[in-house]
Amino acid sequence: MFEFDLLAQSGRARAGVFRTPHGDLPTPVFAPVGTGATVKALTPAQLHELGATLVLSNTYHLYLRPGDELIRDLGGLHQFMRWDGPMLTDSGGFQVFSLSNTRKIDGDGVTFKSHIDGSTHRFTPEKSIAIQENLGADIMMALDECSPPLDRDYNREALDRTHAWAARCAAAKQRGDQALFGIVQGGIFPDLREESARYLTSLDLPGYAIGGLAVGETKEQMHAMLEIVNDILPAHKPRYLMGVGSPEDLVNGVLRGVDIFDCVLPTRLARNGAAMTRSGRLNMKNAPYARDPRPVEEGCTCYCCSNFTRAYVRHLVVSDEILASVLLTLHNVHLLLTLMREMRVAILEGTFEQYANNFLANYPAT
């Protein structure tokens, strides 16, 4: 359980399999986000058809609504949302720290107000683990502090909290069928990132995440931090880059040794009427699509592109139809899952460098 088998490498890029109680998870992998126990706009059946293997849910949201104890009493999150594959929950920290005006941090934890009803709550490392044990995901995350990436003094101070909390999470954990991942922080500062990767490695956890990236730093800074951290983290443990999910960031992450990604981007863009493609983003509301008989992305084999025209999808978006969100979510998630599968095959076949170069050469600069 929770073994990570490394099957092939190509430069820093890795193809592997992570063994979980809900099945083997081939990597590299992208996890669609099911914030409130649902990947927005999709049924679990559609997720299976898309070939999704890992789904993320958010501890902060589920703790507040419908409540982690309710989910536990109904058989756990897998049963509640009927996702029978591998599942990951975050610690709740990222959402709580995002509530910058209504939360107060101390060495022991963080006190915050609910975005739903303003009620006051408190997360400690032990509380986050207790909630995540009630939810019962295969992978759970240590409570960490995602700090502003460019502020060295703040990162120095926050990193000590993050490390102390990771150790407390590991000590608090009771269930044997869940893997606790630690989260490397340290902003854009190489020495802090190194220190964080080394400290968390010393805890000998079954996997490691890299947090605090894609939150305001440059792409070059993100890439540099990934290389520094992944050269320290143990090769036989999976590495998870949190909150990253644009096509070019996925390719750049795999190039630098990342195994697991998650992001709301494909589902959120879809609900805003935008399609992700291998040649950049399309705003489906745009007038030129009104009579366009082509699929959203030519050559794409998803349900949306196999059946419908841009003209139809634009009509649905302009008319604010639910089916617009459904079809664009199907397309966007299909694209990211397909990219991950293609990268995995390329790594296994030894052609990944060429694949990544081709992909990035054709992807527009952002």
Added chain:
Amino acid sequence: MFEFDLLAQSGRARAGVFRTPHGDLPTPVFAPVGTGATVKALTPAQLHELGATLVLSNTYHLYLRPGDELIRDLGGLHQFMRWDGPMLTDSGGFQVFSLSNTRKIDGDGVTFKSHIDGSTHRFTPEKSIAIQENLGADIMMALDECSPPLDRDYNREALDRTHAWAARCAAAKQRGDQALFGIVQGGIFPDLREESARYLTSLDLPGYAIGGLAVGETKEQMHAMLEIVNDILPAHKPRYLMGVGSPEDLVNGVLRGVDIFDCVLPTRLARNGAAMTRSGRLNMKNAPYARDPRPVEEGCTCYCCSNFTRAYVRHLVVSDEILASVLLTLHNVHLLLTLMREMRVAILEGTFEQYANNFLANYPAT
């Protein structure tokens, strides 16, 4: 083409098959409504899985957005929304006459303002047919006036327009692969309903609708009108009761000789968080469902009830998740389509009277 084969009768109830260019349509049948070229919240694949056979779209909405000529240029409505089964479009009259403050009627047609942008438009019988020929549904409807059911003078006057317009629609029609249905009007007045049924029968159309019911009259009045009209309409033509779709109204309609129904009720209720069941309506927001481990309707075989608890569905509804609309739409449409299939089998097997009595005895009074 457009033959209606009557296979069995049980009292007034009928089981038949209507032959259309997009396949045989077993009756009695309920048509989910796809107002804007989409049955809200469902993909065509999900409609097929539900066993939907006939889908309705609205001429008024599609004329305004995206435009019937655009749909024609993209291959017609079947191709546009990828529904390859039988399809029906209404005339646009019902929506236009509902715009009571912004429309003006005369003997030749009706002038109205768009609910989208306030622009002025005009429907005549010929224009309605031209739009519906651009859309290309298998069944199209004559332009009629749906008048307040209790106002005799108004109904007397409107009925003459409705009849003159039906004849003009029949004369204007050009395509041979679409069946034009006339619409019986006359409010709650037996003599007007009789006159209307006789006049429209004289036009020898391939099918007939009964309009102007379920718009404010009592159930008893609706039932009386159905019996009067269906005793006059020719037995070898399908009969379509427009805008009716609660479970008890479907059973009562079939009992009185109706073959085809449509209604937004199952899809609209779903988006409002309500489930239709054989024992009445459930508001899934209600607090007692928060920890209810049962399916929405016990014994139901739909995707929602086969997989999810009331607790989960309530959580989705309370959280305003798209999946709430999807799952409840799947359930509600499944229920109505299943009822129609059960009624058809009962008519064919000669047990319909018992089936209807049982159903109505268990359905709560409304």
